[in-house]
Every structure is written in structure tokens, then in C-alpha cells.
Amino acid sequence: MNALLEQFVIEARELVNEASDELLALERLPGDQQRIDVVFRAFHTLKGGAAIADLPDMTQLLHVGEDLLSALRGRKLPCTSDIINALLACVDQVGHWLADIETTGRLPDLAAERAAVLAADLRRFLPRSSVETAVRADSEFDWAARIIADDPALSAKAGHGAIVAIAYDPQPNCFFDGDNPLGLLRKVPQLVFLDVRARSPWPDLQKINPFACNLAFRALTLASRHDVGQVFRYIPDQVRIAEIARGSDSSAAARERSSRDLARKILAAQRTLLAAPCPEKEFFGRLGAAIEVAKNVLRFAGAEGGAARIEAVRAEATSARNADVVLRVLDQLLSSAASDWSKADSVHDTEGAPAGELPATRTLRIEEAKVDRRLDVAGELIVAKNTMNDLAARIGAELGEVEIARAVRNQTAVIDRLVGQTHHSAVQLRMVPLAQAFRRLPRVVRDVSHELGKQAAITMKGEDIEADKSVVDAIFEPLLHVLRNALDHGIEPPEGRRAAGKPEQAEITLGAFRHGEHIVIELGDDGRGIDPAAVRRKAREQSLIGEEEARELSDDQAIQLVFAEGLSTAAQVSQVSGRGVGLAAVRATVERLGGAVGVASQSGRGTTVRLTLPLSMAFMRIMTIHAGGEVFGVPIEAIAETVRLPRAHILQIKNGEAFVLRDRIVPTCRLDRLLDLPNVGICDRDNDALILVTDAGGQTAGLEIDSIGERLDVVVKPMQGLLAEVQDYAGTTMLGNGRVLLVLNLGAVLQ
Amino acid sequence: MTVKLNHEGVIILAGECPVEDAETLLEHLQARRDGPVDWSGCTALHTAVLQILMAARPKLLGECGDGFVRTWAAIAPRDGVAAKGRKTARDRKSES
Numbered sequence: 001m002n003a004l005l006e007q008f009v010i011e012a013r014e015l016v017n018e019a020s021d022e023l024l025a026l027e028r029l030p031g032d033q034q035r036i037d038v039v040f041r042a043f044h045t046l047k048g049g050a051a052i053a054d055l056p057d058m059t060q061l062l063h064v065g066e067d068l069l070s071a072l073r074g075r076k077l078p079c080t081s082d083i084i085n086a087l088l089a090c091v092d093q094v095g096h097w098l099a100d101i102e103t104t105g106r107l108p109d110l111a112a113e114r115a116a117v118l119a120a121d122l123r124r125f126l127p128r129s130s131v132e133t134a135v136r137a138d139s140e141f142d143w144a145a146r147i148i149a150d151d152p153a154l155s156a157k158a159g160h161g162a163i164v165a166i167a168y169d170p171q172p173n174c175f176f177d178g179d180n181p182l183g184l185l186r187k188v189p190q191l192v193f194l195d196v197r198a199r200s201p202w203p204d205l206q207k208i209n210p211f212a213c214n215l216a217f218r219a220l221t222l223a224s225r226h227d228v229g230q231v232f233r234y235i236p237d238q239v240r241i242a243e244i245a246r247g248s249d250s251s252a253a254a255r256e257r258s259s260r261d262l263a264r265k266i267l268a269a270q271r272t273l274l275a276a277p278c279p280e281k282e283f284f285g286r287l288g289a290a291i292e293v294a295k296n297v298l299r300f301a302g303a304e305g306g307a308a309r310i311e312a313v314r315a316e317a318t319s320a321r322n323a324d325v326v327l328r329v330l331d332q333l334l335s336s337a338a339s340d341w342s343k344a345d346s347v348h349d350t351e352g353a354p355a356g357e358l359p360a361t362r363t364l365r366i367e368e369a370k371v372d373r374r375l376d377v378a379g380e381l382i383v384a385k386n387t388m389n390d391l392a393a394r395i396g397a398e399l400g401e402v403e404i405a406r407a408v409r410n411q412t413a414v415i416d417r418l419v420g421q422t423h424h425s426a427v428q429l430r431m432v433p434l435a436q437a438f439r440r441l442p443r444v445v446r447d448v449s450h451e452l453g454k455q456a457a458i459t460m461k462g463e464d465i466e467a468d469k470s471v472v473d474a475i476f477e478p479l480l481h482v483l484r485n486a487l488d489h490g491i492e493p494p495e496g497r498r499a500a501g502k503p504e505q506a507e508i509t510l511g512a513f514r515h516g517e518h519i520v521i522e523l524g525d526d527g528r529g530i531d532p533a534a535v536r537r538k539a540r541e542q543s544l545i546g547e548e549e550a551r552e553l554s555d556d557q558a559i560q561l562v563f564a565e566g567l568s569t570a571a572q573v574s575q576v577s578g579r580g581v582g583l584a585a586v587r588a589t590v591e592r593l594g595g596a597v598g599v600a601s602q603s604g605r606g607t608t609v610r611l612t613l614p615l616s617m618a619f620m621r622i623m624t625i626h627a628g629g630e631v632f633g634v635p636i637e638a639i640a641e642t643v644r645l646p647r648a649h650i651l652q653i654k655n656g657e658a659f660v661l662r663d664r665i666v667p668t669c670r671l672d673r674l675l676d677l678p679n680v681g682i683c684d685r686d687n688d689a690l691i692l693v694t695d696a697g698g699q700t701a702g703l704e705i706d707s708i709g710e711r712l713d714v715v716v717k718p719m720q721g722l723l724a725e726v727q728d729y730a731g732t733t734m735l736g737n738g739r740v741l742l743v744l745n746l747g748a749v750l751q
Numbered sequence: 752m753t754v755k756l757n758h759e760g761v762i763i764l765a766g767e768c769p770v771e772d773a774e775t776l777l778e779h780l781q782a783r784r785d786g787p788v789d790w791s792g793c794t795a796l797h798t799a800v801l802q803i804l805m806a807a808r809p810k811l812l813g814e815c816g817d818g819f820v821r822t823w824a825a826i827a828p829r830d831g832v833a834a835k836g837r838k839t840a841r842d843r844k845s846e847s
Contacts, residue, residue: 175770175799182798186819194823202806205781210773215802 005105008053009098010365015042015049016095017439023088024442028457030079039087040069046094057107058097061115064122065090071126086121093118112304120308141165144220144244147193152261154192157222163192164225167240168217168232169199175211179235185217187231193220220244264334266297271330274323287323294330306333368469371429378419378426379715383734385419388412390737423715427468427616434512434519435463437476441483445508448487455505456491456525462512467519468616474593475521475613478586482523482609483508485583490527490607500604502526517615518595518637524608530601532558539564548653552665559601560699563587565751586611591696591747594620594635594716594730598695612637620716622733622743624709625692627670628677631709633716633733633743638696642708644688659691659702666693668702674749675728680706696746703746716743727751753793754779761812762786764793764800773799780807790815 019042022035029035047062065087071077093114100108144165148154154163166188170181185194195218202208221228225243232239270290278286291314298306309332313325392412396405442458449456467475486508491497494504509524532555539545539561545553553561565584586609587597595613614620614637622633643661650659650668658667668691672679691702714733719726727748733741754775755763762779764772780786786809790796796817801824804811815821 170798180770180798182796182801182819182824185823191823196801196805196824198805205777205784205807208777208803208806210777210799210803211770213798213802215798215805 005053005101008049009102012046012049012094012098015046016091016098018042019046020088020091020095020443021439023084023091024446026079027081027084027446030081030084033073036069036072036079040066040073043069055097055101055107057111057115058094061090061093061119061122064119064126068122068125077125083125086118086125090118090122116304116308117311120305120312123305124312141167141242141244143218144242147220148244154220157192161222162225163244164221164223164228165242165244166217166219166221166228166232168219168238170213170215170217170235170238172212172214174213174235174238181213181215181217184231184235185219188219188221188223189227190222191219192222194218263297263300263303267294267330267334270294271327271334274327274330283321283323284318287317287326290323291317291326294326298333309333366429371426375423375426375430378423379717381419382423382713382715385412385415386735387738388415430469430616431466432469432472433464433466434472434475434521437472437479438463438510438512440476441479441510444480444483445487448484449491449506452487452493454487454491454493456487456508457505458508458510460510465512465514465519466615467613471519471593471613471616474589475611478589478611479510479521479523481583481586482611483510486523486525486527486607486609490525490529492528496528500528514615515612517621518612519615521611521613522608523611524606526606529603529605529607530559530562530599531603532556535559535561546654549665556600557699559599562599563597564699587747591745592730594637596637596695620730620733620743621711621713622716622741623711624741625671626706626709628672628675628706629680630675630677631739631741632671633712633714633741634692634746635730635743636711638694638746640693640695640700643691643693643702645691647687647689650689661693661700661702664700666700666702668704669750670704671749672706674703692746694746694750696750701750703750714741714743760787762788762809764788764790764796766793767795768793768797768800770797770799772797773803776800776803777807780809784809786810787812789813790817792816796820 019039022039022042026032026035026039043062043066047059047066050058050062068077068083068087072079072083077083097107097111100106144163148158148163168181168185170179171177174181185191197216199214199216202214225241228241232241270293273286274290291310294310295307298304298310309329310326313329317323317326389412392405392409395408399405438460441460445456445458491506491508492500492502497504497506507526510521511524512519512521514520536545536550536553536558539558540547540550544561544564550558563583563586583597590597590611590613593613595611598610598612599607600610601607621636623636623639624631625634626632645659650657653665653667656667657669658665660666670679671677671692689704690707691704693700693702695701712733712735714735716731716733718724718731719729723729728745730743730745733743735741753764753766753768754772755765756779757763760783762776762783764776768776776788780788780803784807786807788804788809789812790804791813793816796815801820805824
């Protein structure tokens, strides 16, 4: 792929996103002129880019879309959901093509056909007149070409000679100048056509001024242009004369014309064939053949749009077992001038927004790898700086309060600050707004709710909050799962909502806010909510929890079980969701990102799923812990609290251990055992047990450890290579003393 | 004066109808919009006169005596189209 195309794909993708966002917004608020403007500009810019990138099929499709938007903009058309659907289809197609271009470097083979079909779909909304005026404005003498094309006898009469067209618009006061327009026209030799018509509608007869000329004349003659000019030599300002391109038959125009004559005959034959009575069993064969022939002949005549019009009615004719719709299109084609078949396709530029009007976005594109390299270096700087801190502390300890020690400590503090800033700015480079993940969701709401026969609207808040690109990229899938769940299980069908006294259209809210070093994303619906009893029952049936545990769980705790592996409360697996992996997968993804999930629900009132994620994955606050003779890092946010309690308070329940924490039974386990490490014997009967309480596994659990170390801000690198598959660790980090620390993923450890 | 009103109430155009006739014709037609107008006797119609006929579209008696107008500028009845040169041209072709 060349650089030009590459650049186009990058920019086009943003424009496609923008256009589809705004189109969806338009659907909610039809007629919002500002949004129409934005979509129009996006189409316009896309079209320009596609033309430069030499993608004619894409250009043509976008061009028709732009025409349609221009009509919406000029309020010549109401902004209906049908139009928006068609425009969205167009935007989607462009999006697919961009993906194709990215992988193969070009448009797929059938792009032209696809573009023609979509363009025809868009074009059917365009007011006929707007197409015609646009065409007429293109060329002063189109009427002449049309008449010549429509009247074979006239061409025959002209033979190889030229036909000269005259457009004569006398001035209103021409009679006072002694002009007699009819008299002049009488003098035109070899006149073959004359059309006299009123230039503006006639006024009431009582008010008419008999001496003001209100006539316009259009004439064709076989005489030479020079001879015609002679006739009108005194009034050159009121007449326009042109030779209509015909000339010798070897000219391209003539070839085109003759091919169109042929096309017309073949089309007429298809019409006759389809109109003739036909035995039932032959109908489809005949219809198919006629459509194929008509399409091919129209393409041959350069009228791709005509072919698309035929194709557009094929399905209707087939399902109705009736060729009437095809006949109608054929009639329209046959009754319009051959030049119009393609005229509707002709590329003409509508007035676009000048480039200067576009809001200038001052951005710089940088390859992600470069930013990451910068971040890596900044991370290494932090490690080096931590080492410096160690050294400064040692110098202080060994030399005592001497000047050199103080100077080193001061300089270390300066470096500390600068390194912090460097790292922070590197992290900032990777920060992108959540909107990048959110913007695709309204479309999902729309499509999925249609599919399910439900009505839902989504409102979004906080989409301008920024988070690390990897977080934003990774959050889309989980959000999609949660959203589909809400639409499928949460939201009732319209009749159910009516019965429950709710508006038929469900409200889905997606909100994000910052909470310290985290972002919290909440997706709520106003549907039926989660029934805690049903979740308990299911969890029991699927042996996810024990009998006793089921009783112990509060309603609030019970509904958290929807995140447990293998639990689905949906009675049947639907196409959209309900396979019992959805929410567990959400939890797994979010926890891998160093986040947490939670759900709140009120029966009959709705459900809110809350995802808590780190703002930046690069920087993590951890606590070091000791277990089994090893040191590990644990993300602070995974730790709900740490408790120290007499070992006697740990109860044996069947095979497991548990303890009571504020009237709740919390299952607990020794970390060294979970990690298959030797028991180094600190945990004996005499010592108190030290337990980390965590919610990371989807439910509260305890992890017994040997001791707690220090708190650190570290740069965690994900596990790579063979180790990438090891779920128990979130990644590694380097300590100030050069040791590598493994950071635990408590959620996975507890599985 | 080539525009006359005969005793049967028919507006008659005769001979060469110059530009001034437009005003006279208009006055007659303002009084009786439907005419009728007998234009078979006129030999040359001025543009201004044709224009009045096109605007008022009265009932026309006979064929226009002006061959050029007859060929190229047929005036349709009031509910029709103002002028249809092309059709007339074809008609003439089929006649010949």
C-alpha cells in the first residue's frame, strides 16, 4: 500500500466514524442542521480523498451520498429514517472497503456493482427535479443533445453534417428596438426544430403588456454555424449558438450515440419479452434473463445507475412473481432520453464546504510503537531513579550527614521530579478519549434493539475522559457484552414495558467518571433487573456455590454471581447473548487490565454494571507481599483490606477454610498453596494469620500471606512470549535493586 | 388595421399582422377571452401577436395562414401545452 493510500485510510476511518456518529444522532433529532452539515462535510472530504486516492467506485458512491446530503441541507428533503439508513449503509460500505484496502491495498472485485446498488438506493430519495436542474446547469445545450438523441429521423436528415443549436432569449423591450424574433427565425435556413415558450408564466390577461416580449426560442438547424450567426449578427447578446457535437461517425460521441440506440432497442425487446404472457414455470428464467440482459446493456451504454435501478427491483419482482416493477423501470428508462440514463450518474461537483471552514484539528500522528518506546525509556528511567534513591540512602547511611550526602540527596530529588514528569508526559501521549470506544455503541443499540424488536436509546456521559489507549481499545469488547446483555435480558419487549408502566423506549445510560487513578464506567438500563433468587438457584444448579453459601449470600452478593464462569440466567441461548460466558469474559478482560467489575440491580427498575479500570496501564500502584519464601506484587486496587486474626478464628468448612469478617463468612486460602510454593512455616498455630481480603475473583475471598512489604508505584510490563499464557500474573516490574518482581493477577489466582 | 371583429363575434386576423395588432387583439380578447379567432387569413404574424395568442389561448378557427407559424408554433387548446414545435415538425414530415 502506498503512502497516499495509507494516509487516506487513516483519515477516512475517522471521517467514517464521525459520519456514522452524526447520522445516528440525526436519527434521534432529525433535521438538526448542524449535524447535517457535519455529515455533509465528512462525505465531501471523504469523496475528495477517495478521488485523490484513485478509488472511483468509492468516489462515485460518496458523491451520490453528498448529493443527498446537499438536498437535506437545502431542506429540499425531509430527513427520514429511511434516508439515514441508506446513508449509514453507504458509510458502512466505505468502512468495509477501508478494511479491504488495508489488507489487500485495493477495493474488492465487486466494488463497482456494490457502489452502483447503494448509489441507486440513495438516489431514489433525490427529488427528480434536483437531478435535472443540476444536469441542465451543466450544459446550456443539453436539450439539443436530448432532442437529437430522441429523434433518429433528425439525425438521419443531418447525415454527416453538423446540427447547430440556437438558444434565443429576446430582451423584453426588443419590440421597441424594432426586433421581430419570429421574423429573424424565419430567416434561419434549414430549420429542423423550433420550440417557442413563455419565459415566465403568463400574467392575467387584463394585466398583460402586449409590447413586452415574454418568449424564449430554442431551435435546431442544419445550416452552418456561420450562416446562423449572420442572421443574429445584430443581437449577439440575446442569442447563443452552438454546434452540437456529432460530426463524423468515427467520433466518440457518435459511437456512444449509436451504442445507445442499440441499447434502447435491446431494452425495448426485454420489455416486450416481459410484458408477453408467460407460462408459470418459465417466469423466473425469463425474468432473470431479461434483467441480466437489461443490466448488461445499460452498463455497456455507460449507464451504471440504470443497471442498478433494474437490480434494485429484482428482489421485489422475484418475491411477487410479477414483472411489473421491472417493466416500470424499463418504461422509465425507455421514456427518458438515452443520455439521461447515464446523466443521473454523471459526476458533477456540488458546492462543497471550502476547506477553510473545517475545524482545524491540530494533531500529529505518531506510530504507536514510537510512543511505546518513549514510554519504555521513561519506565527504565524510573527504575534507574529508584536505584539512585537507594544509593542516596546508602551514602547517607554510610557517610552520615556530610555535605556530599546531602547534595546527592537533593540532586536525587530533582531527578526524581524530572523523571516523574518525563514518565507522566509519556503516559499522556498514550491517553485517548473514551469516546473512541463509546462511539460505536449507539450503533449497536440501534441494530441490536431492532433485531430484538425492542426500543432503546442510549445516552452517554463522560466520553471525553481520557485513558490509556490500550485500556480504551480493550474496553470496547466488555462494554459490548454488557450492552448486549442489557438489551437482550435487561430490557423488556415493548408490551412488557407498557404493562410495567414504563415508556416503550428503554433508556440505556453509559457514563464514565474519574475516581482517583481509575476510571469508572457505568452502563445502566431501566429494564427488569436481575432476580437474586434466580441467580442463587442457577448458581446452585450449576454447582458454582454450595447450599450453605447460597443461603449466606446477601441479595447484593448473589447478583455478583452473574460474573461467575458458566452462569447464565437466560432461559435460552439467544443469538445476541446468553451463552453464560459473556459476563465472565467481561470480568476476565477487565481484571486482566487491572480493573474490577460490579453490578447493582433493582428488580423491575433496572441494572447497572460498573467497570473500574486504571487510567493508565503503564503505571500501577502495588503492594509487595511475601508468601512461600517469595516476594510478589499485588495491585493495590485488588486489595479490599488486610486483616490479622488469631489462627483459631479460621474455621474448617469441608475442604476449605473460612473466617468471619463483620458477620460475613469469607472463604480463605493460603497463597503459597495456590501457587504450589513450599510452606516456609511462618504460618504456624502460634502466629496470627495475615489475610488479604480481595473482591478480585468476583466474590469476596481471603488470601493468607506471610507478610506485607512496601507500597510502590511501578511500571508493569505484561508477560511476554511463552509466559504470556500464564494467567496468574498480570506482569513483571523491575525493582530499584534490580530484582524482577512478579505482579499477581489475584482474580486468576483465585479461580 | 388587420384585426377585426365581425358581426358574428369572431376576431379575424387578416394579411400581415404587425406589432401594433397585438394591442388591438389583446383588447378584443380581454373582452371575450375565448375568441374565437379566425387566423386562416393572416399571412405573417408578428411575434407580439403570436405572444398574445399564446397567453390567451382562444378558440382558433381554421389553420394559421402563416406557414411558418403553422409549422413551428402551433398553439394548443387552453388545457394543453403552449406550443409544440416538435410535433408539428413531425406532422409535416409525415404529410410530405
